Amino acid sequence: MSALEITASLSYIVASCLFIVGLKMLSSPASARRGNLVSALGMLIAVVATLVSQGMDYHWILVGATLGALAGAFAALRVPMTSMPEFVALFNGFGGIASLLVGWAEYHRSLSLGAEIPFAAALPIYLAILIGGVTFTGSMIAYAKLAERIDGKPTLFSGQQIVNAAILLGVAVCLVAFLAAPAGPYAYWCVGFAIGLSFILGVLATIPIGGADMPVVISLLNSYSGLAACAAGFVINNTVLIVSGALVGASGIILTNIMCKAMNRSLPHVLFSGFGAAAAKTGAVYEGEVNPITPEDAYYMLEAAQSVVFVPGYGMAVAQAQHVVRELGELLEKNGADVKYAIHPVAGRMPGHMNVLLAEANVPYEQLVEMDDINPRLDTVDVAVVIGANDVVNPAAREQEDSPIYGMPIINVDHARTVFVLKRSMRAGFAGVDNPLFFKENTRMLFGDAKQSISALIAEFKTA
Amino acid sequence: MGEFILLLFTFVLAIFLGFELISKVPATLHTPLMSGSNAISGITIVGALVAAGATDSPWLSVVLGTAAVAFATINVVGGYLVTDRMLAMFKSRQGGRP
Numbered sequence: 001m002s003a004l005e006i007t008a009s010l011s012y013i014v015a016s017c018l019f020i021v022g023l024k025m026l027s028s029p030a031s032a033r034r035g036n037l038v039s040a041l042g043m044l045i046a047v048v049a050t051l052v053s054q055g056m057d058y059h060w061i062l063v064g065a066t067l068g069a070l071a072g073a074f075a076a077l078r079v080p081m082t083s084m085p086e087f088v089a090l091f092n093g094f095g096g097i098a099s100l101l102v103g104w105a106e107y108h109r110s111l112s113l114g115a116e117i118p119f120a121a122a123l124p125i126y127l128a129i130l131i132g133g134v135t136f137t138g139s140m141i142a143y144a145k146l147a148e149r150i151d152g153k154p155t156l157f158s159g160q161q162i163v164n165a166a167i168l169l170g171v172a173v174c175l176v177a178f179l180a181a182p183a184g185p186y187a188y189w190c191v192g193f194a195i196g197l198s199f200i201l202g203v204l205a206t207i208p209i210g211g212a213d214m215p216v217v218i219s220l221l222n223s224y225s226g227l228a229a230c231a232a233g234f235v236i237n238n239t240v241l242i243v244s245g246a247l248v249g250a251s252g253i254i255l256t257n258i259m260c261k262a263m264n265r266s267l268p269h270v271l272f273s274g275f276g277a278a279a280a281k282t283g284a285v286y287e288g289e290v291n292p293i294t295p296e297d298a299y300y301m302l303e304a305a306q307s308v309v310f311v312p313g314y315g316m317a318v319a320q321a322q323h324v325v326r327e328l329g330e331l332l333e334k335n336g337a338d339v340k341y342a343i344h345p346v347a348g349r350m351p352g353h354m355n356v357l358l359a360e361a362n363v364p365y366e367q368l369v370e371m372d373d374i375n376p377r378l379d380t381v382d383v384a385v386v387i388g389a390n391d392v393v394n395p396a397a398r399e400q401e402d403s404p405i406y407g408m409p410i411i412n413v414d415h416a417r418t419v420f421v422l423k424r425s426m427r428a429g430f431a432g433v434d435n436p437l438f439f440k441e442n443t444r445m446l447f448g449d450a451k452q453s454i455s456a457l458i459a460e461f462k463t464a
Numbered sequence: 465m466g467e468f469i470l471l472l473f474t475f476v477l478a479i480f481l482g483f484e485l486i487s488k489v490p491a492t493l494h495t496p497l498m499s500g501s502n503a504i505s506g507i508t509i510v511g512a513l514v515a516a517g518a519t520d521s522p523w524l525s526v527v528l529g530t531a532a533v534a535f536a537t538i539n540v541v542g543g544y545l546v547t548d549r550m551l552a553m554f555k556s557r558q559g560g561r562p
Contacts, residue, residue, distance in 0.1 A: 019504055020485065026497055027488040033551035036500055040544040043507065050510045056517035064516060064530040068537025075538070076545035084550075088498050091543055094535040095505040101532035102508055105515035105525040112522040120468035222498050222505075229508040234471055236511045242471055243478040244507040250482025251501045255494060345491060352494030356550055364557035368492050 008053035011045050012240035018042030019244050023251075029365045046240050081360045082317045085218060085349035086146035089139050092221045096135025099228035100195065103128030106235050107191060111183060122182035124234030126175055126194060131228040133198025134205065139221050141206035142214065146349055152211030161272075164204055171197050209271065212391065214349045216259045216270045223252020255351050262345035262371075264397075264407040293444040295453060298420055299460035301444075305382035307338040309374060311411055312354045313347050315388015315422075319450040322361040325387060328454050329363065331461045337382075341367055342374040342411050344392035371411050384416035386437075387450050388423075394435045419443045422450045496550045503543025509536035 001009075019042045025035025051058070079087045107125045110117050117125075144150045171194065178190035209217050226248025233241025260267050302308065310329065316322055329339045341363060347354045355368050378384065386393050393413045396403040413419050414437055421443060437443055446453050489497050515521060515529025 020481065022500075023482075023485045024488070026493055026500065027490070029490070029493060029551075029554040030556065032493055032496060032554065033548065036496070036544060036547045036551055039500060039504060043503070043509075043540055043544070046507060046510055047513070050513045051517075054514065054517070055519055056513070057519055058517060060526055060530040061513055061517045061533055064512070064533030065537045068534040068539075069541045071534075072538040072540070072542030073545055076542040076549065079546060081550070081553075084495055084499070084546075087546065088495075088502060091499070091502045091539055092505075095502065095508065095539045098506070098512055098532045098535040098539065099508045101528045101535070102511035102515055105521070105528035105532065106511070108528065109515065109518070109521050109525040112525070113520060118465070120465055218498070222501060225502065225505040229505045230475060232508045232511045234468070234475075236514055237467060237471065238510060239471065239474055241507050241510055242475050244504045246475050246478035247482040247485065248501040248505040250479050251486040251497060254483060254486045255498065258491075258494075343491070350495060351498065352491060352496070355492040356495045356553070359550075359553040359555070362553075362555065365492055365554050366557050370491050 004053050008049040011049035012238070015042040015046035015049070015240050016243040018045065019247060023247060081356055082320065083147070084353060084356060085214065086143050088350060089142040089146055089218050089221065092218065092225045093136045093139030093143065095225035096132045096139060096221075096228050098132070099128050099225075099232045100132030100136060100198075102232045103132065103235055104191065104195070111188070117182035119179060119182075121235065122179055124231045125182075126178055126191075128228055128231035128235055129191065129194050130171065130198045131224055131231055133195055134202040135221055135224040135228055137199045137202030138206045138217075138224070139202075141203055142217050142221060145206075145211060146214055146218075152214075154210040155207040160204070160208065164201075167197055167201050167204065171201070205271065208273075211349075212346075213263075213270050215346050215351055215353075216256055216263075216267070218350050219252050219255035219259055220267075221252075223249050223256060226250075226252060259346055259351060262409060263405075264409065290438050290445050291443065292447055293420075295446065295456035295460055298444065298446055299457055299464070301418060301420075302332060302337075302383055302457065303335065303461075303464070305332070305337050307381045307383075308332050308340075309369075309378070309381050309384045309413075309416065310339070310341045311347075311384060311386045311389050311393055311413055312341065312343065312358070313387065313389025313392060314349060314353075315390075315424075315450055317348060317353070317357055317388070319388060321387060321451040321454055322357045324451055324454040324458060326358065326361040326363050328458050328461075329367075331458060335461075339367065340369045340374065342369050342371065342384075344371050344389070344411050347389055347392050371409065375412050375415075378412050378415040381416040382418065384413040384419045386413055386419060386421045387454075390423075390435055393437060395440070396434070396436050400436070413437070414440050414442065417442065420446055422446050422448075422453050424449065493551075493554075496547050499543055499550065500547040503540055503547060506536045506539030506543060509533060509540055512536045 022035045022039030025031040145152045174190040226245045230245030397405045397408040397410045512532035
C-alpha cells in the first residue's frame with residue numbers, strides 16, 4: 001500500500017464513524033440538525049479521499065458532479081414539505097440507478113482489462129445491478145403514484161403471480177449462467193437480461209400496492225437503495241460503501257417493520273395482496289344518523305374544553321391546513337386548554353410525514369405525541385379533532401371482525417368525550433373502508449374543506 | 465476469497481449496528497431519517513468516481529460512471545440539503561432552534 005492509499009483507507013474509517021455519530025445524533029430533535037451536518041462531513045471526507053487517492057482523470061467527474069449538484073440542490077430547496085414522500089421516493093430511485101451503473105461500469109472495465117472475474121466479484125456485480133434496477137423502477141412507480149401522475153389504486157391483472165414467478169426464474173437462470181463464466185461469451189448477455197428483468201420486476205412489484213400502503217413501500221425501497229450501495233461496495237472492495245449501505249439498509253428495514261406493525265399486516269400481505277382494490281365490497285355497510293355541526297357550535301364546545309387533541313391525516317396535507325391548525329391550537333392554549341397533536345405511525349404517505357408538516361407550521365415538537373402515549377389518556381380528553389384522517393381512527397379496526405382493517409392499532413378518538421371529524425363528504429377513506437366513527441353518538445361532523453372549517457373556527461375565537 | 469469474507473463480516477456487523485442506532489430514532493424524526501439515510505446511500509458516489517475517473521476505464525465505463533456520478537451527487541447534495549431544511553423546522557417550546 002502506498003502512503004496515499006493508506007491515508008484514503010483511514011479516511012474511509014473516519015467517514016464511517018461520522019455517519020454512525022450522525023445517525024446517533026438523530027435520536028433527539030435537539031441534536032438532529034448537527035447530526036445531519038456530521039454525516040455530510042463524513043460524505044465529503046469519503047469523496048475527497050477517493051479523488052486524491054488514485055490517479056484520476058477529473059474531466060468527466062466534474063461534468064457529472066456539477067450537473068448532479070445543481071439538480072439536487074435545486075430540487076431540495078424548492079420541494080414543498082407536503083411533497084416530501086414523492087421526493088424521497090424519487091431520490092431512492094436515483095441511489096438505485098447509480099449503484100446499477102457502478103456495477104455495470106466496473107464489470108465492463110474488468111472485461112476490457114482482460115482481468116479474471118472471481119466469484120467474489122461476479123456475485124456483487126450481479127446483485128448491484130439487480131437490486132439497483134428494482135430500486136430504480138420501483139421508486140419511479142412509487143413516485144408517480146405519490147405525485148398522482150398515475151392512479152394510486154392497486155393494479156392487478158390475472159396471472160400476475162405467474163408472470164412474477166417467471167421473471168424471478170429468469171433472474172435466477174441468468175445468475176447461475178453468469179456466475180458459471182463471468183467472463184465467458186454469454187456473460188454480457190446475462191448482465192443485459194439482468195438489467196432488463198430488474199427493471200420489469202421493480203415495476204411489477206410496485207403497481208399492485210395501493211396508495212394507503214405507500215409508507216411501507218418507500219421504507220422498503222429506502223432499504224433497497226442502501227443494499228444496492230452495499231453490493232456496489234463489494235464490487236469495488238470498499239468498506240465505507242458496505243458500512244454506510246448496511247446502515248441505510250437496516251434503517252429501511254426497521255421503518256418497514258414499524259409501518260407493517262402499525263397496520264397489523266405482514267410484509268408479504270402488503271406486497272402481494274393488492275389491498276384496497278376490493279376492500280370496499282367486503283366491509284360492512286353502516287347505517288345511522290350522522291350529527292353535522294356548524295363552526296359556531298364547534299366553537300362553543302372547543303371554548304369550554306380543558307383538553308384538545310388534534311389527529312391529523314393526509315387530508316391535512318392536501319388541504320394545506322397545518323398552519324391554521326397550529327393557529328387554532330395556540331388560541332385554544334391561550335384559552336387555557338391543554339393541546340396535543342396525536343400522530344399515528346402510518347398517518348400521511350410516509351413515516352413521520354405529519355410531524356414534519358406540523359414542525360413546518362411551528363408546532364413545538366413536545367406537543368407531538370405518539371399513538372401509544374395518547375391512547376391511555378384519551379378518555380380524559382374533552383375534544384378530539386380529526387383532520388383529514390380516516391382509517392387510522394376507524395373503530396372498525398377494534399370492533400368489526402370482518403373489516404379489512406380489523407386488528408390494526410388505531411388512535412381511539414371515540415374514547416374522547418366529543419369527537420369532531422373534519423371531512424369533505426361522506427366518502428370512504430383511502431383504503432376504501434367505511435368508518436363507523438362517523439355514526440357514533442359522541443361524534444360531530446364538520447363538513448367542508450379542512451382549512452376553511454378551521455379558519456371559520458379561528459374567526460369565531462377572534463370575534464368572541 | 466479471504467477479503468470477501470472480511471467484507472462480509474464488516475457488512476453483518478454494520479447491519480447490527482444499524483438496527484441499534486435506528487431503533488433509537490423517535491417517530492417524529494422518521495421523515496428526516498429517511499431523507500438523511502437516502503443521502504448516505506449516495507455513498508455509491510465513491511464507486512461512481514472510480515468508474516468515471518480511473519485512467520484505465522474504457523469509454524463505455526466512463527459514460528456509465530459519469531451518469532452514476534450525476535445520479536449519486538443528486539442523492540448526496542439533495543438529500544443532505546432537504547434534511548437540513550426539515551430539521552431546521554423542528555423547534556422546542558422554548559423557541560430555540562436545534
